Amino acid sequence: MDISAIGLNISEEHRAAAETAHRFAMEVMRPAGITLDKMSDPRDVISRDSILWKVYKKHRELGFHKGAIPKAMGGIQEDVDALTAILVQEQLGYGDAGLAMSFGVSMMPFIIASIFAKPEIEGFVREYCEDTEGKMVGCWAFTEPDHGSDWILGAQPGFDQPQYAPSVRAIRNGDDYVLQGQKSSFISNGAIATHGAIYVSLDRSRGMKGTGIAFLPLDLPGVSRGKPMDKLGLRSYSQGEIIFEDVRIPEWMMLIPDSELALNISQTLFAAANGSLSLTFVGLAQAALDEALKYAKTRIQGGRPLIEHQSIKLKLFNMFTMVESARAYARQVALESAMQPPGSAKHSLSAKILATETAYHVASEAIQIHGGYGMSREFFIEKLFRDARVGMLGEENNSLALLGASYL
Ligand SMILES: Cc1cc2nc3c(=O)[nH]c(=O)nc-3n(C[C@H](O)[C@H](O)[C@H](O)COP(=O)(O)OP(=O)(O)OC[C@H]3O[C@@H](n4cnc5c(N)ncnc54)[C@H](O)[C@@H]3O)c2cc1C
Known part of the structure; x- marks a missing residue:
């Protein structure tokens, strides 16, 4: 796996954590995400025999669910530095943005409960941290x-x-x-x-x-x-x-x-959620770019692979530029938020908007490179495009940039 590390001091530990997340993303999340996406009845996605629960179980076994909860309450927060969390989140988004969002939201009540710990509630947080089955969501x-x-x-x-x-x-x-x-x-x-x-x-x-x-x-x-x-x-x-x-x-x-x-903590939580979403959708944007590259290297038209046509090469390079820019900004905002909590709401919101719109644009360009096959449900890029479009709606709708403007 090739980690884009520009401007970052990535250690062997960071690389190992990203590799673990990448394996989970590609071997577990990606195939499960494709299977779940194809289910026509959304009730099947959550049925007890759905593959969803195998993915949840594996995510829990890896301990990714307790990275934001302090050790005193059963978590591993002190052992996970900001850069590790960033690299892992990008990989989860690369595997499947929907599942990455489900995991992220699943932590929220337990994170809030760990911040405002009351003796009666602490037990729920501990139980969540110990859950390796995916029973607590x-x-x-x-x-x-x-x-x-x-x-x-x-x-x-x-x-x-x-x-x-x-x-x-x-x-x-x-x-x-x-x-x-x-x-x-x-x-x-x-x-x-x-x-x-x-x-x-x-x-x-x-x-x-x-x-x-x-x-x-x-x-x-x-x-x-x-x-x-x-x-x-x-x-x-x-x-x-x-x-x-x-x-x-x-x-x-x-x-x-x-x-x-409640209002103050909500602003902090929205900022944290936007930070996480920006990394998730940088992962999706990278996945779309990789699909386009893969296709352009194998599809022969005009007697040679698409990638050897200058117009396609330029398109791919523009996509690469967009992904790297969104990534650099999302990472920087996440690092700043970790160094100076709760971070800056306007920067987190703008990082989320930039990442989701980049993911959408890159997925759209990738569809163009696939030609007519881009609309076929047999091609993964079609799913990425739909996922990217929905990313622009939730959880803070991108058209609410006026909220960001109010921070200026
Ligand atoms: C993928 C996804 C995940 C989500 N997850 C959660 C979740 O976990 N928990 C949860 O509680 N909610 C969740 N939401 C809901 C999300 O927060 C809302 O969709 C969002 O707040 C917008 O609300 P709405 O969809 O009702 O649109 P509306 O508020 O009806 O807005 C419709 C349009 O009008 C614009 N608009 C609204 N008000 C104004 C205004 N005052 N001035 C100018 N323009 C305005 C909006 O930007 C939008 O374009 C999720 C949504 C999505 C898409």
């Missing part, structure tokens, strides 16, 4: 049918009015809270998650600014799921609604009852 649920971008923009001025209040409410009832409402069909891992970080309205009069974050197991009475979404791309991972009907939780499950803190 997390989700991070903020959006609702009536509030999508509102959640992303919620910290901006003006969103403190009651009309912006989230529809999932947590109502105080004695020592407990009672949850009511529905999260959107976009919730990553929504149909399979066993535990969730659920954003709730605590004070409707304060709109988006009156929110809290609860951590809860999703097998409590009153929790139900919608059916997994049938979607254009990233089909290897499941998204779906979560519905709360009179779900009673003890006070300690309201992990962050302080709205100011």
Whole structure:
């Protein structure tokens, strides 16, 4: 495997970690991602006998799920330096961006729980870290049918009015809270998650600014799921609604009852998620470039391989330039975030936008190089193109660059 290492001091340990991730990406994630993508019914993707669970198990055995959780709570955070995490994430995106996103989201509630550790919740974090089967799967649920971008923009001025209040409410009832409402069909891992970080309205009069974050197991009475979404791309991972009907939780499950803190931590989490997504989609962009190169070396037209035609060579070189630029920026932003947490929200958002748009553009050019075969579902590039397109939508929609502009 050839690691693009420009500007970085990559040690043998880094290289070994990237090699391990690359093997997992190519031997386990890539073939499973292709199989899952071809399933016409999204319920098959998550059925108990789905290959998805073998991939989850292997990911857990490698310990990739606990890299952001401190040792004191069963994780390995102190042993994983920022560069290792960056190289691993790129490889996971190279293998299959959908599965990489599923793994990333799965960590979220446990990471949040590890930051705001309460004695009652610590046990869940430890159990997650020890899970080598993929039995514990997390989700991070903020959006609702009536509030999508509102959640992303919620910290901006003006969103403190009651009309912006989230529809999932947590109502105080004695020592407990009672949850009511529905999260959107976009919730990553929504149909399979066993535990969730659920954003709730605590004070409707304060709109988006009156929110809290609860951590809860999703097998409590009153929790139900919608059916997994049938979607254009990233089909290897499941998204779906979560519905709360009179779900009673003890006070300690309201992990962050302080709205100011909930908003602040959310900005940090969005920045971290965008950082991770940018690396994932740099991986996808590299995969698309590699597919184009492979095809251009073997397809003969005009009596010689496509790559020997100057116009194709130039196209490939432009694609290479774009991938390397997006990679350098995504890595730099991730390194800065690790050195000075929580990092810069505007840089993380712009890195995510650059990486996903690069992945989309490079995948589109790669399809062009494949000619008519580019549209065939038999060719892997067709899947990469669909996956790249969906990457521009989630989790912070790229057209919300206006949010980035508000940071300037
Ligand atoms: C792959 C993927 C994974 C996701 N994972 C999760 C998850 O794990 N958890 C979760 O809670 N959600 C998740 N989402 C949901 C995601 O956060 C929302 O799709 C996103 O916030 C946009 O909301 P929406 O789709 O309802 O679009 P809308 O908010 O309805 O927006 C529609 C269009 O209008 C634009 N727009 C919206 N508001 C404004 C405004 N005020 N000014 C100008 N333009 C505006 C948007 O940019 C967009 O182009 C995911 C989505 C995707 C695609």
